[in-house]
Amino acid sequence: MAGWREVCDECLTTLFNYHYMCKQCGYMICIECSKQFSQLTIEKRKKLKRFCSHDDNSFCLSEFIPWDAVLKLRSDVIDYLSRLKIDYSIKLYHSSKAENLSTFIKSLKMKRSHEARDIQKIWSSIDCNCDPNIEFYCNDRLPVFNEWNSENAKQFFRKVWSTSCPVLVKQVHHKLSKTLWLPNAFKEHMIDHHETPALWDCETLAPILTNEDILARFWDGFERLNIRLKDNDHDGRRRILKLKDWPTKKDFASVFPTLLHDLMVNIPFSDYTKRSYKYDNVTYLGGSMNIVERLPSCLVKPDLGPKLYIAY
Incomplete structure (x- = not known):
């Protein structure tokens, strides 16, 4: 609904599209909380900020923007680009200011297909071409950038970002x-x-x-x-x-x-x-x-x- 922000009833994170909702009481949780929620007993659920006593079978995957609408929008865009004789295939165009949107789409696809959110990624200097301006903290789980303008730093950031892993940037001050x-x-x-x-x-x-x-x-x-x-x-x-x-x-x-x-x-x-x-x-x-x-x-x-x- 225009002007309203839907949030997860547990962690209060803004819900963009996909989420789980209880069909009996309307309790809404994000994808992240659903993983933990399904493992809790009723007694443990009572300790949550907001309480839903219904079992997992009452929850269904919901969306604000139907996938069919997204597919139709894609089809309409392709038709429009075709009439203008613009190549709409996914390619990586070099840009000094910004990467093409296809990079973003490919990174999301990679994240979903490999379930990168659940991966405890270990990084090493090999991943960043042995860049001396990149360090690794927390047993090599946290890449630390001491500069961020070089192409190598940008490429490595995109690689880390595509797996939903955090980064730390120093020297910004x-x-x-x-x-x-x-x-x-x-x-x-x-x-x-x-x-x-x-x-x-x-x-x-x-x-x-x-x-x-x-x-x-x-x-x-x-x-x-x-x-x-x-x-x-x-x-x-x-x-x-x-x-x-x-x-x-x-x-x-x-x-x-x-x-x-x-x-x-x-x-x-x-x-x-x-x-x-x-x-x-x-x-x-x-x-x-x-x-x-x-x-x-x-x-x-x-x-x-x-x-x-x-x-x-």
């Missing part, structure tokens, strides 16, 4: 406008807007009530270790703190438009990661391979962030 991202800049914004979000103690998992003075000490603690908050109930240890879910009510783009622009201009692998946004009355388009940018305008698109992780 060297490209950003440093003064915009300093802790003091965030502190001034928070105080100016009289925001007092909760801090969380990462060891006790307990929230800490805050005020402007406590939050000011938190931000200053990034650069001054001696003023960091202490836990008097645990021998005065310095707390490991996280500022959770901030900004709380609005998305990053509306709260920090200048920061968003600075990040989008320098974001690695922008064909895949850049989102569309507006800055100084200029509209900037998202990456050509970003699937969210391909969704119809009538849909409520998922929030692409970026998301701040603020902790020490």
Whole structure:
């Protein structure tokens, strides 16, 4: 329905098309949660955020966009291209700015056919042509890029991306406008807007009530270790703190438009990661391979962030 976002009733992830739904109570879960859900007993299901007591036979695979409609759309596009005498066969056309959409389609096909989502992929330097700018963490499961502009880095990123494995990119901060991202800049914004979000103690998992003075000490603690908050109930240890879910009510783009622009201009692998946004009355388009940018305008698109992780 236009203007509505359907989400998984368990993990609250936005549902794009395929999902499972209980025919008796309407409980909806995404494909990922369905794998875990089917293995749970009724007693364990009661501990979930939302409860469905019906057995697996009550669930059916559902879709918002019928596959027949997709096939018809494909047929109509082929007919249109044929009339224009345009070759619609899948090929890989070289482009200095963006890869052809066929790369995206082929990567999705590869992901589905090999069930890459369930594969714990192990990477090695051989996979990236022994590129000295690529490292591997977490027992070679996490590729780490120290640069992202070379063709070799882009090719290896596409290879990893096609298997749904995560990557880590370092050195991005060297490209950003440093003064915009300093802790003091965030502190001034928070105080100016009289925001007092909760801090969380990462060891006790307990929230800490805050005020402007406590939050000011938190931000200053990034650069001054001696003023960091202490836990008097645990021998005065310095707390490991996280500022959770901030900004709380609005998305990053509306709260920090200048920061968003600075990040989008320098974001690695922008064909895949850049989102569309507006800055100084200029509209900037998202990456050509970003699937969210391909969704119809009538849909409520998922929030692409970026998301701040603020902790020490």
